[in-house]
Each structure stands twice: as structure tokens, then as C-alpha cells.
Amino acid sequence: MDITTFRTPGLGDTTYLLTHNGRGVLVDPQRDFARFLEAAAEKNVELRFVLETHLHNDYVSGGPEAARRTGAELVMPAAAAPAYRHTPAFHLEDIGAEDGLSVRPIHTPGHTPEHTSYLVLIDGEPVAVFSGGSLLVASAGRPDLLGPARADTLARLQHRSLHRLAGLPRDVLLLPTHGEGSFCTTSGVGRFTSTIGDEVDGNPLLALPTEDAFAAQLMATPLPIPAFYPHMGPTNIAGVPPMPATSVPALTLADLATLPDDARIVDIRPRHAVAKGRLPGSTAIELGTDFGSWTGWLLPYGAPLVLVAEPGQDVAEAITQLAQIGLDAVLGVVTDLDAAATATFEVVELDMFVKLVQQPDAQILDVRMPSEHREIALPGAVWRFLPELFSEGVPTGLDSSRPVLVACGSGRRATIAASLLTDAGYRPVVLSGAGVAELAQQLAR
Structure with a gap:
């Protein structure tokens, strides 16, 4: 057995290609699936299955089109019921047994109601489980993406699902789809794969004593939901058009x-x-x-x-x-x-930004995420999370007659904010190459 991983860092997701005896299983592919098929071709592998663990909230799936292009069998959770042909995965009903490879669906609701993990068996022995958005490395998939009304119910289902997977043999590889950088996970630890044994020993969510405690922990600190997420599930249910061309016309002013x-x-x-x-x-x-x-x-x-x-x-x-x-x-x-190109703003490095912050009339705008702000809050700064800056506008406390010193974690989000501020009549100065954490350290000296 061989497993190739494909990280999509901007989404915080991993796609997997498992191969055994010349046959391949592709799991949770993004829409730009050509890269996965190229890898299969390089390995001279026939794609046998395309597995989807759930109707994704964070990206448009490439599974249906990848299956159509290759003739592979598209397998989806039985409860997903998308509007196109597929093989429904029913709980504990094994799929395939060619060359000693079979896949056992395990219903693991919580991240979504239909969510299904897939246990891979080689010659009848469990070797790996694709856990999608259920059991993650030191974490679990979020239960609140389908709305607050269902979040508590899904959190309790997630508790049972995690313990269901934790009952697998300790040496089974844990291969989740979501990980560090994904808004579908409740936390991040910088690792993307694990084993069942390592999670039993070290996943803090598995150590919580009751379902109530588990649900309370997952829902204790609400996380932001990207505005495009509500569009992903319906798209994946209805069916995804083919990937568009990646070349577009050159335009003039x-x-x-x-x-x-x-x-x-x-x-x-x-x-x-x-x-x-x-x-x-x-x-x-x-x-x-x-x-x-x-x-x-x-x-x-x-x-x-x-x-x-x-x-x-x-x-x-x-x-x-x-x-x-x-x-x-x-x-x-x-x-x-x-x-x-007439709209301008200023970009400076940390040393200059510190000098500007230390001016008596300095005004600072922090556009980081709520979790980042809770961890380090810059005294005197106005905080408005970047998406809220776009949806709610510039905070009223900022004076357009003076520079607005904008900071985030590296300058990336501050630059986005600066484009909005400039058009609103403000004079932004962006901290680049550093963020609030480094700024706070400098100011504390």
C-alpha cells in the first residue's frame, strides 16, 4: 500500500491517493483534480474508487468529474443523496475486494449529518481510515457550519463519532481531510496525519468525560464562518460544472x-x-x-x-x-x-511602524481574527476583524485626518484593509513582514 498526500494550503485540506496492486482510491479531491490524475498516471495506477466523506462546506468537489473522466466508481455517504449518479456508502457495508483491497464505510455524523469515514482493509486487515471532518489530529471537525440551530445536536453526534473511530486498532493510520489552516476544524496543531493510538493518547477532545462536556467545549468559542461556505454544500449537491479554463483575456483600461x-x-x-x-x-x-x-x-x-x-x-x-x-x-x-493607478498607501517594516505607533496621536487598526485578538490584544488599538471591516465599514473612532496604522499577522490582511480604507478617504500605513505579536514584543521593551 502506498499513500500520496496533496495539500491545498489555502483551504487547509488534504486529498489522498491510496494505491495497492495497481489500483487507486482517491479521497476528497478538490475541483482541480487534474493534479491527482496525473499522479495516478505517473504511478501507472487505475483509479478504482473516488470517495467523498461529506458534502464539503469549504470547497467545490472534483469527485464527480474525476470519477466520470476515469471511469472510477464515485462513492458518497448514503444520506448525502446528491443529484447525480453515485454508489451510496452504507454503514459497515464493505465496498470492493479486488486484489485484497476493500473499503468499509463508517457513519460518523457530526461535522455534517451524512458524514462518513472510510476504513481501508488490505487482505481483511484494517490499515488506514479516511476521517474527513470527523476525528482530526488533536481536534475534530466543526459542528456549527450548518447553522447555530443544529450545532448542539451535531456536536453530540460528533462526540459519538470520535469515540467510534477511537475504537479502531491503535496502529490504523488516521488520514483526515481537514487540518491546520482549515476553517472546518476547531483547532490546529501543525500536523495533518496521525494514528488512532496517538489520538487516543493525546487528543484532548477524546479525554473529555461526557457528551455534555464535549459539546460545551466545541461550542465554547464561536469561530467565524467564511461567507462563501453556505454556497459550497448546495453546489456539491446539485452537481459541479467542469473546471473552467485557467487563461482569460487580456483587458485594457x-x-x-x-x-x-x-x-x-x-x-x-x-x-x-x-x-x-x-x-x-x-x-x-x-x-x-x-x-x-x-x-x-x-x-x-x-x-x-x-x-x-x-x-x-x-x-x-x-x-x-x-x-x-x-x-x-x-x-x-x-x-x-x-x-x-492613483490610489496609494504606505507599507513599512516593523522598526518604522514602532516609531509611528509611539507618536502621541497614533491610531492603530487591528484586523486579525477573533482568536488571534483574544490571544494578544494590542493596548489602545481599534480591533475590527477584516471581513467585518468589509461588511460593517470603518470603525467610527478612526480619524481620517491622521494616518491609520494597520496591522495583522504579516501584512497580508492589513494590505487588503488598506485598499478599503484608502477608498474611504483614510491614510493607511501597513505593517509588513511582521504582525501584532512582534509589535507587542517591541513595545513591551
Whole structure:
């Protein structure tokens, strides 16, 4: 048996390709499934099954199309009931037995009601379990993504599911889909795979004595839910269109005058380039591993998009990340701004930012996540989580006549905030290459 892992860092997810005796099992593939099929072809493996653990909340699935392209059998939780052909996975009803490989579905509701894990058996012996969003490394999948009304019920189901999986043999590999960086997990530890024995010994959620204590722990501190999440489940139920092309037309500034009224401009250039000049009204979301997630969270879902990029920048990567969450309406890309880039802001490193913060009239805006703010709160700073800055507007306490010093964890989110602040008439100064933690250390000296 061989297992190949594919991390999608911006989503915090892992796809797996398990191979045995020339046959392959693909688990929870994202929409850009070509990379998984290429790996199978390199191994000279025939894809036998495509397994889906649940109707994903965080990305558009590539499972149905990957199965169609390869002739593999698409296996989904029986309770998912999507609107396309598949093999329903019923609890403990083994699937396949060719060349000694079989898959045993285990109903593990909690992250979603239909959630199903898959125990892999080689010659009848359990060797690995694909746990999706159920039992995770030192954690568990969130039970609140389908709304607060069902969260307590799903949390209690998750408790039973975790203990169901914990009853497997200790040496069984634990291969979850969600992990560090995913908003589908309740915590992160920097590891993505484990064993059942390691989780029994060290997962703090398995140590909680009662179902009540477990549910209370999972629901104690509500976590933010990205705005694009509610669109993922219905898309995965209805059926996903084929992956769009990753090349788009080159547009001129004159073309922008003909855009639909609801179109949005997203500037993917590096922050220092954006700071020197950007198109007024554009949102600066620097291209990185989480570009697609922030675009889907901050802008109206499904709005037509135009990208602004540097010549030679990896526009295909940006389009792929957008497609992973179903944002297919990319109209084109602009790479020559000429003199139209008039909106500017300032980007500085930590030493200069500290000097600015120490000025008597300094005003600081912290745009980090609630969990980051709870861990380290900067005295005197105004805090507004980045998505709330977009949905609720600029805090009233900020003075537009003075610079606004914007900080996050590295400068990435602060740059996004700066594009909004600039258009609102403020003068933002972004802390780059460091964040609130480093800033707090410097100020404490």
C-alpha cells in the first residue's frame, strides 16, 4: 500500500491517493483534480474508487468529474443523496475486494449529518481510515457550519463519532481531510496525519468525560464562518460544472468602462507594488495560498471579477483558487495600469511602524481574527476583524485626518484593509513582514 498526500494550503485540506496492486482510491479531491490524475498516471495506477466523506462546506468537489473522466466508481455517504449518479456508502457495508483491497464505510455524523469515514482493509486487515471532518489530529471537525440551530445536536453526534473511530486498532493510520489552516476544524496543531493510538493518547477532545462536556467545549468559542461556505454544500449537491479554463483575456483600461455594474476588480499584485498605485475601487488581495478564500469571503459571491496583475504573474493560479470555491466568472486580467493607478498607501517594516505607533496621536487598526485578538490584544488599538471591516465599514473612532496604522499577522490582511480604507478617504500605513505579536514584543521593551 502506498499513500500520496496533496495539500491545498489555502483551504487547509488534504486529498489522498491510496494505491495497492495497481489500483487507486482517491479521497476528497478538490475541483482541480487534474493534479491527482496525473499522479495516478505517473504511478501507472487505475483509479478504482473516488470517495467523498461529506458534502464539503469549504470547497467545490472534483469527485464527480474525476470519477466520470476515469471511469472510477464515485462513492458518497448514503444520506448525502446528491443529484447525480453515485454508489451510496452504507454503514459497515464493505465496498470492493479486488486484489485484497476493500473499503468499509463508517457513519460518523457530526461535522455534517451524512458524514462518513472510510476504513481501508488490505487482505481483511484494517490499515488506514479516511476521517474527513470527523476525528482530526488533536481536534475534530466543526459542528456549527450548518447553522447555530443544529450545532448542539451535531456536536453530540460528533462526540459519538470520535469515540467510534477511537475504537479502531491503535496502529490504523488516521488520514483526515481537514487540518491546520482549515476553517472546518476547531483547532490546529501543525500536523495533518496521525494514528488512532496517538489520538487516543493525546487528543484532548477524546479525554473529555461526557457528551455534555464535549459539546460545551466545541461550542465554547464561536469561530467565524467564511461567507462563501453556505454556497459550497448546495453546489456539491446539485452537481459541479467542469473546471473552467485557467487563461482569460487580456483587458485594457478602456475595457473596464464596459464591465457589468456588479463586476469587482481584484488586485493580486505584491503589496509594495499595490501601495505605489492601484485602481480606485479595487480590492487588493495579494496572490498567495489563501487568495481564493479571501476573495470568496470579502466580495459578493458570484460577482464577475477582473484581475489586476503584474506582467508574468501566475494568473492561472489565481483562477484555479477561485474555481476551487466556484468563482468562475473571471472576465479578464489587466497588466498595464498606466497613469490610472492613483490610489496609494504606505507599507513599512516593523522598526518604522514602532516609531509611528509611539507618536502621541497614533491610531492603530487591528484586523486579525477573533482568536488571534483574544490571544494578544494590542493596548489602545481599534480591533475590527477584516471581513467585518468589509461588511460593517470603518470603525467610527478612526480619524481620517491622521494616518491609520494597520496591522495583522504579516501584512497580508492589513494590505487588503488598506485598499478599503484608502477608498474611504483614510491614510493607511501597513505593517509588513511582521504582525501584532512582534509589535507587542517591541513595545513591551
